[in-house]
Amino acid sequence: MLKNTFSYRYKKAITMKTVTEMTGLSERQVRYWEEKKLVFPERTSSGIRRYSFSDIELLMNIAEKRRLSLN
Amino acid sequence: MLKNTFSYRYKKAITMKTVTEMTGLSERQVRYWEEKKLVFPERTSSGIRRYSFSDIELLMNIAEKRRLSLN
DNA sequence: CGTGTAAGGAATTCTGACACG
DNA sequence: CGTGTAAGGAATTCTGACACG
Numbered sequence: 001m002l003k004n005t006f007s008y009r010y011k012k013a014i015t016m017k018t019v020t021e022m023t024g025l026s027e028r029q030v031r032y033w034e035e036k037k038l039v040f041p042e043r044t045s046s047g048i049r050r051y052s053f054s055d056i057e058l059l060m061n062i063a064e065k066r067r068l069s070l071n
Numbered sequence: 072m073l074k075n076t077f078s079y080r081y082k083k084a085i086t087m088k089t090v091t092e093m094t095g096l097s098e099r100q101v102r103y104w105e106e107k108k109l110v111f112p113e114r115t116s117s118g119i120r121r122y123s124f125s126d127i128e129l130l131m132n133i134a135e136k137r138r139l140s141l142n
Numbered sequence: 143c144g145t146g147t148a149a150g151g152a153a154t155t156c157t158g159a160c161a162c163g
Numbered sequence: 164c165g166t167g168t169a170a171g172g173a174a175t176t177c178t179g180a181c182a183c184g
């Protein structure tokens with residue numbers, strides 16, 4: 001059961017559109033932060049990025065910290 | 072923490088391609104079982120289906136039962 | 143540096159239908 | 164009944180580049 005719990009959180013299964021909707025970030029931002037080695041999506045065989053819920057939380061944390069540093 | 076655990080499992084965030092890869096089912100099968108009221112994905116504003124990990128487990132359970140009944 | 147955007151192509155998704163059995 | 168498939172269109176995703184500041 002615990003094992004499954006973790007797999008839900010870390011399983012890379014979510015595509016870009018859903019990520020931008022859940023985080024409020026733009027595609028550009030999400031890809032840029034990947035370029036900066038802040039997030040590491042997997043890729044499907046055709047090159048589509050797939051993120052985990054954990055990745056999404058990470059992105060939201062980064063965004064929040066950035067907001068705080070700007071104010 | 073527990074609340075988050077459940078949200079990972081039930082959050083509708085996964086699109087068709089990933090579902091077919093995780094379940095081994097065809098798109099046709101997944102859509103047909105929806106037609107039969109066995110699974111209930113959400114839809115994005117543009118009409119794209121989104122499934123949860125729970126949905127995927129359900130689909131795998133259905134597939135497994137079907138396999139057993141055929142043997 | 144961090145992000146928006148237009149460009150062009152490729153992969154994904156959708157529906158309704160026909161086929162087979 | 165349950166599933167495959169071809170059709171056509173729409174939405175998504177990708178990369179590399181230019182722009183701005």
